[in-house]
Amino acid sequence: FRQSSSREGQSAAATSPKQRPGPFAPSRTLYVLRFTFYAVLLSTAFPAPAADLTKLPPPATVQVDFDRDIKPIFESTCFRCHGTERPKSRFSLATRATALRGGENNTDDIVPGDSAKSHLIHYVARIADDIEMPPPGKGEPLTRDQVGLLRAWIDQGAPWSKGPPP
16 A cells, blocks of 8 residues: 655646536525525515504595595605606506506505505505605605595595596
8 A cells, every 4th residue: 555645645636627516516506596495485484574553543534535635645745656657666556457456565555445454554654664655755754644544545445536547
């Protein structure tokens, strides 16, 4: 048996061709897929805390008219970002159909008949942990009376005007 010097071992390793990873060797793609899988798994296992519904203003006690009560709120605070042209988060308030479809994050932004379950109400009442509408610096927060009108409108089925969109 011949012992090789450390120098011989180094030169042999340095001159040997690169070994290709076998079929079960981890690759960068596999690491990315694993990370994505676990991130999605964790996000569904630990959902964001629910909004504190006790902080919601009560719905208004009047019969709401879209053109008189709701459209002015949308025009002054919402349409700039959620109108017809490139609506943020793909949530458009331009028509009833687009509003009820929801945005890219939620399909229940407006739940006709149930304002307490409507994300739009959580956002404008600023009780959601992660989103406030309008965002800070983009407009004044809605008043309790405005949120109450929006709640009553949604609770009354979220009827829309028959006129053209904004």
